[in-house]
Amino acid sequence: MLDRQFEALVAAASEPDVPGGDDAAVESSSPDRQTSGVESSSPDGQTDGITFDGLRVVRTAAGFDFETPETTASGLDRAELRDHAADSPYVTNWYFWEWAVQAHDSPRRAFCRKLEGASDHTHDVPARYDALSDGLVTEWGQLRIEARLGDHGSRVYEVRHVADADADAAALDSHDDPLDARQIAKTDETGRYRPLKTAPSLARGWLFDDLDWRGVAQTVESFYPATVANWYREQRGELDVDHWRDTVTRMTGIYGVVRTWDRGEGYEHVNWVAEACCDDSQCLKRREWQYDDETDLDVDGGDGQFPCREPCSVVVTAARKWTRLEGEQPQTYEFELTPSEKEQLEAVIDAVADDRTDEIREADVDDGANRYRARFLRAKLFDDEGNLAGVPTNADD
Amino acid sequence: MSQALVLVAHGSHLNPDSSTPTYEHADTIRATGAFEEVATGFWKEEPSLREVLRTVDSDEVYVVPLFISEGYFTEQVIPRELRLDGWDVEDWDSDGISADVATYEAADTGQTVHYCGPAGTHRSMTDVIVRRAETVTDDPSVGDGFGLAVVGHGTERNENSAKAIQYHADRVRERDRFEEVRDLYMDEDPEVDDLTDYFETEDVILVPLFVADGYHTEEDIPEDVGLTDDYREGYDVPATVDGHRVWYAGAVGTEPLLADVAVERAADAGADVGSAVTEVRESTQIAGTEADD
Numbered sequence: 001m002l003d004r005q006f007e008a009l010v011a012a013a014s015e016p017d018v019p020g021g022d023d024a025a026v027e028s029s030s031p032d033r034q035t036s037g038v039e040s041s042s043p044d045g046q047t048d049g050i051t052f053d054g055l056r057v058v059r060t061a062a063g064f065d066f067e068t069p070e071t072t073a074s075g076l077d078r079a080e081l082r083d084h085a086a087d088s089p090y091v092t093n094w095y096f097w098e099w100a101v102q103a104h105d106s107p108r109r110a111f112c113r114k115l116e117g118a119s120d121h122t123h124d125v126p127a128r129y130d131a132l133s134d135g136l137v138t139e140w141g142q143l144r145i146e147a148r149l150g151d152h153g154s155r156v157y158e159v160r161h162v163a164d165a166d167a168d169a170a171a172l173d174s175h176d177d178p179l180d181a182r183q184i185a186k187t188d189e190t191g192r193y194r195p196l197k198t199a200p201s202l203a204r205g206w207l208f209d210d211l212d213w214r215g216v217a218q219t220v221e222s223f224y225p226a227t228v229a230n231w232y233r234e235q236r237g238e239l240d241v242d243h244w245r246d247t248v249t250r251m252t253g254i255y256g257v258v259r260t261w262d263r264g265e266g267y268e269h270v271n272w273v274a275e276a277c278c279d280d281s282q283c284l285k286r287r288e289w290q291y292d293d294e295t296d297l298d299v300d301g302g303d304g305q306f307p308c309r310e311p312c313s314v315v316v317t318a319a320r321k322w323t324r325l326e327g328e329q330p331q332t333y334e335f336e337l338t339p340s341e342k343e344q345l346e347a348v349i350d351a352v353a354d355d356r357t358d359e360i361r362e363a364d365v366d367d368g369a370n371r372y373r374a375r376f377l378r379a380k381l382f383d384d385e386g387n388l389a390g391v392p393t394n395a396d397d
Numbered sequence: 398m399s400q401a402l403v404l405v406a407h408g409s410h411l412n413p414d415s416s417t418p419t420y421e422h423a424d425t426i427r428a429t430g431a432f433e434e435v436a437t438g439f440w441k442e443e444p445s446l447r448e449v450l451r452t453v454d455s456d457e458v459y460v461v462p463l464f465i466s467e468g469y470f471t472e473q474v475i476p477r478e479l480r481l482d483g484w485d486v487e488d489w490d491s492d493g494i495s496a497d498v499a500t501y502e503a504a505d506t507g508q509t510v511h512y513c514g515p516a517g518t519h520r521s522m523t524d525v526i527v528r529r530a531e532t533v534t535d536d537p538s539v540g541d542g543f544g545l546a547v548v549g550h551g552t553e554r555n556e557n558s559a560k561a562i563q564y565h566a567d568r569v570r571e572r573d574r575f576e577e578v579r580d581l582y583m584d585e586d587p588e589v590d591d592l593t594d595y596f597e598t599e600d601v602i603l604v605p606l607f608v609a610d611g612y613h614t615e616e617d618i619p620e621d622v623g624l625t626d627d628y629r630e631g632y633d634v635p636a637t638v639d640g641h642r643v644w645y646a647g648a649v650g651t652e653p654l655l656a657d658v659a660v661e662r663a664a665d666a667g668a669d670v671g672s673a674v675t676e677v678r679e680s681t682q683i684a685g686t687e688a689d690d
Binding site for chain 1: 409410411412413420424440441442443444445447448449451452454469473474477505
């Protein structure tokens, strides 16, 4: 325990008797007394003192009371208090969260508490310190976040791709600016632009290895914007979900047309949208929005750690396209296909939908979505205008 | 009371470079330390306009739209998506280019949001245009013998689009620095296609008033002006067109000095920005220049 940590402990335990006293210098160094949870005292001179994560320290007329789940002592003078506090993880833990971090109403603080199991009391403080000494790992989408104990009870965080969990740190590109995550998140492994940050296509090979609590939160929210804020709201039962109907009704301009896709004839079309765009294979958010507040969709919302609170701009943009396409009337076309050709068309659609085309081996002609197979089908069945089996799209053509 | 600056922009699902200038301007402003938090939000990217406010802890938030003119996005989309409670475009009391700030509570976060007019119509945007001309010619005193074309999208649907372009063209002209100054448009007269018809000077600098480079600035304009027959093949700077040397500057929004406009917008709206205006002007100047007026 550092001198300044002890002085802070005394100041907080004594609040509000501190101003003008021996600890005034410490108090003035506190960024925000209001959020230390020590702002009031009772008429008999006993302060509210400190109550945090199992630690209780309070100044009474008889001296200091010091209490943890393992220790109870009262009427201590400063030297005795110091002896009790010296090697106590409760004290450095209190100092870190309540004196250094504060930010009590911030989702970022709550997230960092979650990273060490503090928010759900998974670990008491000594157990937490043991776990932090080994490194406590949380997965957040494709991020692997490790919290470790720093000097004097501070915390240090590392972020890397979950698939790089076992990689040698020296083999990864090291970053210290959380905002570098924006650039990493911009393209996938092949250099293709990622318009959806929570798509499961985050590139590997990078490392943020020495982040403080603000830095880890900023890194995570640079990879996955607003996920911490929305998780926090969800934890508090305050997630503001806007369902499909809310969202498409709100749209104006070129997206205003999407609301006309809902014709009061059910919501199967929205099931299809969610299946197309919101499946875990496409987006790591857990879809919480439904058709409307009375009508749940029939497809699964996924297992993501962080919620999706409304149809995103990718969904709305795609829905605009589908609104137009689905406005067309079905027509009867007559083609002749062999059974294998029918199955091949299905295989091609599956391969594209599952983003599998790059995996199909060049000479694997057993796969219907193989390039040679597709080219053969085109050579055989398409006419010079690209019409399947020579059948024009529009009967008038 | 901590204060945050939030830059909001269009963004893109298709163009990875669309958000780059917004990020860079945010970084420039962040480095001044004038705001406890500096964040970015997008219509087409993340965090969305819908969710950007909850990414900052500050109670006082200054929102500056990185848009060129007042119109559909600044008047309808952004206030709606930010959930500015009670938003009324009349609160800006604007003549089409004079929106400064209107203040609301965000319905979802309770934050006080000072919603500023777009960067593009701020008076200091004129400096950015001039700076862009300096950058593309690599000449901090460029002016003598040069014409300057300020090019905007323009649209018959929104007269404010052209107003912003005219406003800055007029202000550059009043400085009497360039031989000739014209405002030209993509979708209305006078059209940028006929660029060389409008200039006597051999050298013409063409500055498009767009926030980010994309389809219009990288494909449309270079081909329409005749810098190249095929944008994919690129073009020279300067390029020779009808006997003129055309210095094509690319989107004005990529000029680092645009960060200054955002800071000034927030300062005009009541933010305490300390010395950030001076710092940004100094940190973004090209070698040999002094900050413009």
